Structures are given as structure tokens and as C-alpha cells.
Amino acid sequence: MKILSVEQIRQLDQYTIQHEPIAPINLMERAAQTFVDWFTARFTTSYPVKLFCGLGNNGGDGLAIARILMQQGYTIEVNIVRYAPRESDDFMHNHRRLKLLTTLNYIEQPNNIPAIRHNEIVIDAIFGSGLDRPVDGIAKSVIETINRAPAKVVSVDIASGLYPDKPNGPDDVIIEPDYTVTFQLPKIGFLLPRNSRYVGQWHIIDIKLSKRFIDQTPTPYFYTTPEEARLLLRQRERFSHKGTFGHALLLVGSYGKIGAGVLAARACLRSGVGLLTVQAPRCGYAVLQTAVPEAMCRPDTHQYVLSGQSEIEGIPYEEFTAIGVGPGIGKAPETANMLRTLLSQYRNPLVIDADALNLLAENRDLMSLIPEHSILTPHPKEFERLTQKWENDYDKLEILCDFARRYRIVVVLKGAHTAIATPEGDIHFNSSGNPGLSTGGTGDVLTGILTALLAQGYDSVEAAVLGVYQHGLAGDLVGRQRGQIGMTATDVLDALRWS
Numbered sequence: 001m002k003i004l005s006v007e008q009i010r011q012l013d014q015y016t017i018q019h020e021p022i023a024p025i026n027l028m029e030r031a032a033q034t035f036v037d038w039f040t041a042r043f044t045t046s047y048p049v050k051l052f053c054g055l056g057n058n059g060g061d062g063l064a065i066a067r068i069l070m071q072q073g074y075t076i077e078v079n080i081v082r083y084a085p086r087e088s089d090d091f092m093h094n095h096r097r098l099k100l101l102t103t104l105n106y107i108e109q110p111n112n113i114p115a116i117r118h119n120e121i122v123i124d125a126i127f128g129s130g131l132d133r134p135v136d137g138i139a140k141s142v143i144e145t146i147n148r149a150p151a152k153v154v155s156v157d158i159a160s161g162l163y164p165d166k167p168n169g170p171d172d173v174i175i176e177p178d179y180t181v182t183f184q185l186p187k188i189g190f191l192l193p194r195n196s197r198y199v200g201q202w203h204i205i206d207i208k209l210s211k212r213f214i215d216q217t218p219t220p221y222f223y224t225t226p227e228e229a230r231l232l233l234r235q236r237e238r239f240s241h242k243g244t245f246g247h248a249l250l251l252v253g254s255y256g257k258i259g260a261g262v263l264a265a266r267a268c269l270r271s272g273v274g275l276l277t278v279q280a281p282r283c284g285y286a287v288l289q290t291a292v293p294e295a296m297c298r299p300d301t302h303q304y305v306l307s308g309q310s311e312i313e314g315i316p317y318e319e320f321t322a323i324g325v326g327p328g329i330g331k332a333p334e335t336a337n338m339l340r341t342l343l344s345q346y347r348n349p350l351v352i353d354a355d356a357l358n359l360l361a362e363n364r365d366l367m368s369l370i371p372e373h374s375i376l377t378p379h380p381k382e383f384e385r386l387t388q389k390w391e392n393d394y395d396k397l398e399i400l401c402d403f404a405r406r407y408r409i410v411v412v413l414k415g416a417h418t419a420i421a422t423p424e425g426d427i428h429f430n431s432s433g434n435p436g437l438s439t440g441g442t443g444d445v446l447t448g449i450l451t452a453l454l455a456q457g458y459d460s461v462e463a464a465v466l467g468v469y470q471h472g473l474a475g476d477l478v479g480r481q482r483g484q485i486g487m488t489a490t491d492v493l494d495a496l497r498w499s
């Protein structure tokens with residue numbers, strides 16, 4: 001699903017109005033009706049509703065929502081925040097209609113702000129995507145009151161005070177909703193870590209804006225929906241054999257961190273690789289052969305760390321279909337040499353994770369040896385070591401984009417809504433996963449998954465988008481079955497489902 005800028009969304013509204021065609025006021029009515037459908041499916045008429053609306057079209061949506069909810073039997077109190085002298089035309093239209101049905105409260109100064117009780121639902125329609133400067137005056141006081149109140153808060157389109165596609169200032173006053181119900185497409189601001197308390201749980205509702213315009217509009221930002229992830233998944237042909245699915249090599253482990261290799265290897269096997277070889281320090285040999293009997297194990301000549309040498313003759317790096325390197329490897333000089341040799345010899349995309357990334361950060365000349373379309377999977381700290389500090393989440397996205405483009409690689413920046421940057425400079429945000437995944441070893445599982453997908457012939461962007469989605473989905477399954485708190489990386493790899 002595309003993510004558009006505020007300006008593009010404005011054009012999308014206009015295009016829909018002109019080409020459907022539909023009168024703006026009817027589009028507002030459709031948006032309000034769709035919001036009400038969402039609302040009534042979650043909250044019964046037993047909850048009193050308190051609406052706070054502004055004077056623009058977000059406020060107009062609010063007034064139309066109030067009218068429809070009232071007609072459906074909800075008790076609703078309407079509060080209009082008079083932060084400016086002018087209202088939008090569609091606001092005025094809905095204002096006239098609602099005035100015939102109920103009394104409206106006008107908030108012009110702080111002592112007009114009503115008390116909010118804990119069993120009420122607040123609908124926030126003060127500002128929407130038209131916000132273009134920090135909120136002050138009476139609107140600021142209202143937002144502060146709502147944030148202090150014990151009630152549940154639902155924001156219409158976007159939390160009032162939050163910019164959809166640019167950074168807010170540190171002192172900005174912004175609604176902290178429990179839910180955001182947004183029209184048609186997600187806003188980029190919803191996906192950034194620092195905004196999470198200004199978004200809550202968010203839901204997209206389809207208000208039938210022009211599909212043609214969305215299809216034609218270029219954007220670097222995408223949000224992976226479950227349907228899109230499912231479409232990427234390839235079905236197996238009846239006459240396939242293990243050779244069809246590639247032979248992967250995982251370069252993993254060091255003394256005390258063989259478990260990382262076990263997790264990556266198991267995840268690789270659980271993600272459909274045809275054959276798997278694991279190269280690990282000699283101390284990991286018995287562990288791997290026991291814990292992952294399906295994999296072949298190539299013990300390194302070094303007892304404790306990877307040096308890349310092995311007593312067991314095996315196929316050279318170039319002959320593996322895909323290679324993953326990093327889980328548990330540490331940063332020994334022998335291992336840095338191994339990485340240098342690997343990067344010099346292997347020309348297909350690699351998966352590079354964990355200490356392999358830290359070795360790249362410490363040996364910058366290695367960056368230019370990385371094969372094009374390799375997948376790097378840093379968490380934010382590793383990414384900072386590879387690049388630079390950022391000022392805010394938008395700045396981070398720019399750095400991410402430039403980095404992926406400069407080295408022609410795929411960068412999977414891990415976190416809530418993992419951001420996957422492509423060599424072309426696009427960014428795909430993931431939609432699956434939960435905080436339960438923030439536990440040791442889940443990154444190793446991801447490396448195993450991505451290596452398996454590359455081995456099966458997925459291109460790097462497909463592998464990253466699909467692999468990250470499936471990894472999060474497995475975490476969501478575990479979360480539902482046994483909760484997020486006790487989730488382990490083993491649970492996640494056991495929960496992987498590929499159908």
C-alpha cells in the first residue's frame with residue numbers, strides 16, 4: 001500500500017471530487033459514515049460520547065459523525081473549539097444541520113472546557129491533515145485537558161497536533177489517542193518510533209478515494225499489507241526437489257554464542273531452504289550437529305571464533321546459492337579477515353547481520369566490497385555505527401535511503417514497523433510484529449529466514465519484505481497464543497507459517 005504526503009492526499013481528495021465526481025460535502029459525509037461504521041462495531045450506545053471539533057474539514061467530519069451517531073442512538077455532547085474566527089464551508093454546512101438537532105457548546109476560553117469522565121469516549125476532530133503550525137491558545141488548552149482525562153480517545157484521521165509527514169517540535173502539544181481512525185492511506189508519521197504515543201492503535205478506513213490517482217502517484221514510501229505479503233509468497237511446484245530451493249551457508253557463532261547460530265540455522269530450515277551448511281567455530285560442532293541435525297556442519301579450524309578456514313573440504317563460497325553471516329560471530333581479528341575474504345570472493349547477495357555489521361562499521365573499506373543487493377539487517381544502534389547520528393525520525397529515513405542507494409543494497413532497519421530501504425531508494429514499512437519480539441535471538445531468526453529466501457531465488461527486496469513480514473507474523477501468532485512477555489526466539493521460529 002502506498003503512503004502519500006499531505007500534499008498528495010490533498011490532490012487525491014480533489015481528484016476524487018472532480019473525477020468520481022462527488023460533491024465535497026458528500027465526500028465528507030461518506031468519510032463520516034465510514035468512521036461511524038468503524039466506531040459502532042467497537043463501542044455500544046451505552047458509552048456517552050464527547051466530541052471536540054475544530055473549524056476546518058476535520059471539524060466538519062466531526063460534526064457529521066456526531067449527527068450520524070446521534071441518529072443511531074448514541075448520547076453525544078458536541079464541543080466546538082473556537083481557535084480562529086473562520087470556519088470551512090463544509091464545516092458550516094454540517095454546523096447548520098447539527099444545530100437543528102442539538103445544542104452545541106462553544107469553547108473560547110479555558111473555563112468553557114467541560115470535565116471529561118472516565119466512562120466517556122472522546123472523539124478528537126480538532127485538527128486533521130491541515131495542521132501547518134504548532135497548536136497554541138484555546139486549542140492547546142483543550143488538547144491538554146483531553147490528555148489528562150481518564151477517558152478513551154479516538155482521533156479522526158490523525159491526532160490533533162501531529163504533523164502527518166514532518167517532525168513535530170519537542171514542545172508541541174499533541175493528542176495522545178487510544179485509537180486513530182485514518183482515511184484511506186496511512187500517514188508516514190504513524191510509522192515512526194517517536195510518534196507512537198500520538199497514534200495509539202491505528203486503523204485505516206476505506207472512503208473510496210480514487211484508486212486510479214493512487215496508482216498513478218509516485219512515492220518512495222510503502223506499507224506492506226497482509227495481502228501484499230501473501231502475493232509475494234511462491235507456491236512449491238509438484239516436481240520440485242531439494243536442489244530447487246538452493247544450498248545456503250550460514251557463517252555463525254563464537255565461544256558462548258553458538259546459540260545464535262542454532263537459531264539462525266533452525267529458522268533457515270523452517271523457511272524452506274533446500275540444503276543448509278553451517279560453518280561455526282570448532283567449539284560449536286557438537287552443539288550444532290545435535291541441535292540442528294538437518295544441517296551439515298563445517299567446523300572452523302579455530303576453536304573459539306570463525307576464521308573461515310575448515311579442515312572439512314567443502315564447496316567454496318561462490319558455489320552456495322545464498323550466504324548469511326553475522327549471528328553470534330563476535331569481532332575477533334580472524335573473523336574480520338574471514339569477512340574480508342568472503343566479501344572479496346562472493347558475488348551474489350549476502351545477508352549481513354549483527355557483529356558482521358559492527359565489523360563493517362570498524363573497517364569502512366569493506367563497505368565497497370559488499371555485493372550489490374545484499375541485505376543488511378541493523379537495529380538502530382548498529383545502523384548509527386554504520387552511518388551517523390540523526391536528529392529525528394525523518395532525518396533517519398533520509399540517511400537510510402541514501403545509504404541503501406549509495407551501496408546499492410537493501411537495508412532492513414529493525415524496530416516497530418521495520419523500515420526496509422531498497423537500492424532504488426524506496427522504503428517499505430512492515431505491518432506485522434509486536435513488542436514481544438524485542439528479545440534476544442529474534443534477529444538471528446530473521447537472518448536465517450532471509451538467507452533461506454535468497455537461496456530459494458527470491459530477489460533481495462522481495463526476500464526482505466516477505467521475510468520481515470513473516471517474522472513479525474510468527475511473533476503475532478505467539479503473542480496471541482501465549483502472550484508477548486514470555487516470547488522467545490525459539491517460539492518465533494517454531495511459529496513460522498508459509499501458507
Ligand SMILES: NC(=O)C1=CN([C@@H]2O[C@H](COP(=O)(O)OP(=O)(O)OC[C@H]3O[C@@H](n4cnc5c(N)ncnc54)[C@H](O)[C@@H]3O)[C@@H](O)[C@H]2O)[C@@H](O)CC1
Binds near residue numbers: 013054057128129132
Ligand atoms: N478534502 C477532503 O475532501 C476531505 C477531507 N477530510 C478531512 O479534512 C481534513 C483536513 O481538513 P483541512 O484541510 O480543512 O484542515 P484541518 O481541519 O486539519 O485544519 C483546519 C485549518 O486550521 C488551520 N490551522 C492549521 N494549523 C493550525 C494551528 N496550529 N492553529 C490554528 N489553526 C491552524 C489551517 O488553516 C487548516 O486548514 C482531513 O484530516 C480530514 O479529516 C475528510 O472530510 C475527507 C475528505
Ligand SMILES: [K+]
Binds near residue numbers: 156159
Ligand atoms: K483529529
